[in-house]
Amino acid sequence: MGLEKTWRWFGEKDSVSLADLKQMGIEGVVTALHHIPNGELWPVEEILKVKSQIEAHGMRWSVVESLPVSEGIKTHNEDYPRLIENYRESIRSLGKCGIDRVCYNFMPVIDWVRTDLHYKLDDGGEVMFFDFPTFVAFDAFILKRPGAEQDYPAGIVEKARRLMVEMSDEEKEKLAYNTIVVTQGFIDGVVDGSAPDYKKLFLDFINTYREIDADRLREHLRLFLQDVIPVAEEYGVKLCIHPDDPPFPVLGLPRIVSTQADLEWICNQYDSVSNGVTFCTGSLSVNRNNDLPAIVKSIGDRIHFTHLRNNIFLPDGCFHESGHIYGDVDLFPIMKALLEEQKRRSAEGREDVRIPVRPDHGIKMLDDYGKSANPGYPLIGRLKGLAELSGLEMGIERMME
Incomplete structure (x- = not known):
């Protein structure tokens, strides 16, 4: 059966x-x-x-x-x-x-968390990708969550810091929007993207877990x-x-x-x-x-x-x-x-x-x-x-x- x-x-x-x-x-x-x-x-x-x-x-x-x-x-x-x-x-x-x-x-x-929603495979197919240094770059240097750098391995944080130098402002904004809004939007996410400062609102939700x-x-x-x-x-x-x-x-x-x-x-x-x-x-x-x-x-x-x-x-x-x-x-x-x-x-x-x-x-x-x-x-x-x-x-x- x-x-x-x-x-x-x-x-x-x-x-x-x-x-x-x-x-x-x-x-x-x-x-x-x-x-x-x-x-x-x-x-x-x-x-x-x-x-x-x-x-x-x-x-x-x-x-x-x-x-x-x-x-x-x-x-x-x-x-x-x-x-x-x-x-x-x-x-x-x-x-x-x-x-x-x-x-x-x-x-x-x-x-759920992914950093790239359109990762290209060698055969032309497209899947979702989680790149840990890129996610740390989002958390520590784009979202700027207090204490974020201490939550991850030092080597990953250093790679994230180098990635930030290479990323354009448009790429940083896209990463943040995809992470906070796009991946969560069809599954009842806490932030729908209509807020004037959706990153701050997202941080506010995170802060409710401080204790x-x-x-x-x-x-x-x-x-x-x-x-x-x-x-x-x-x-x-x-x-x-x-x-x-x-x-x-x-x-x-x-x-x-x-x-x-x-x-x-x-x-x-x-x-x-x-x-x-x-x-x-x-x-x-x-x-x-x-x-x-x-x-x-x-x-x-x-x-x-x-x-x-x-x-x-x-x-x-x-x-x-x-x-x-x-x-x-x-x-x-x-x-x-x-x-x-x-x-x-x-x-x-x-x-x-x-x-x-x-x-x-x-x-x-x-x-x-x-x-x-x-x-x-x-x-x-x-x-x-x-x-x-x-x-x-x-x-x-x-x-x-």
Whole structure:
């Protein structure tokens, strides 16, 4: 029994239609109510509207990605009671509508980070790149976050300083805008770029974490889980936290979902199948100490959603994305471990045997250059990845028989 083939769809404005997804063999759609502001309620009627659209094309709404966790929940500020009740009520509404999986993250201020959204491969394809010295140049010398230079290795800081000399003012502004606004804009970022001084506003959000270290952020996550998991259990919803991207501290902010130990700790904070994980190979693999098949075997019963893709790793902590089955991440043992987990669930008699999987960020190629898409989400590149992953999956399944 293969993994459930899913696809991230950004709603009616997405250049890829639901009819397209049906033709591509997609079984489940991954989407969200993108028009609802962070922290506000998700009304039943709005959920049913999207669900009906998806089901009219013969698919199901497999995963909500995501129901955003507001900064006020992560910082546990004075608005926490209102925000957490809205979150709980939104989970109730999703459960009533038959939507049973919710992907979320607990990354402070900034979700995922790349320094180049249009990195050219030798074959003409285009991917996203994270260059560590360039990111440090942004943090220490463009954003000018106080104390930033002390947060990174001295050699990386020196390379960042040299990069600053070479960069034009236009390049510096583009780096800042891409990092703060463009990469976050379609995933409920804290800064939308309309502010007169968006860099200062971004710094203000970072400053709210001055007194919040990793231990305190873990405590806030524990409180969040205690408040929402009982509701999720009652309404048949499984929550699955997404790993940090990249899985190490940036901007002086704590990261607490980066390692196998982190994921095990989270699963242990509330002993329930509703308290689960989104297993993302693209994020977790960047921490080279992570053994991804071992993570599947350790917390497999709590993996409710999977993102599969690949990376090429370079010196100085740099990396660029490389499609799906080709790169420095060996997808074979990972796919095998996921399929073995499904067999184990079937033997146990669990109802949630099939794990939804989606091809994560793809290579921009061919006709993708003539289409509009969010960064990392080209049609052809992801469709190629889906085909590759499906072939790998079929081969492993036959081998396991």
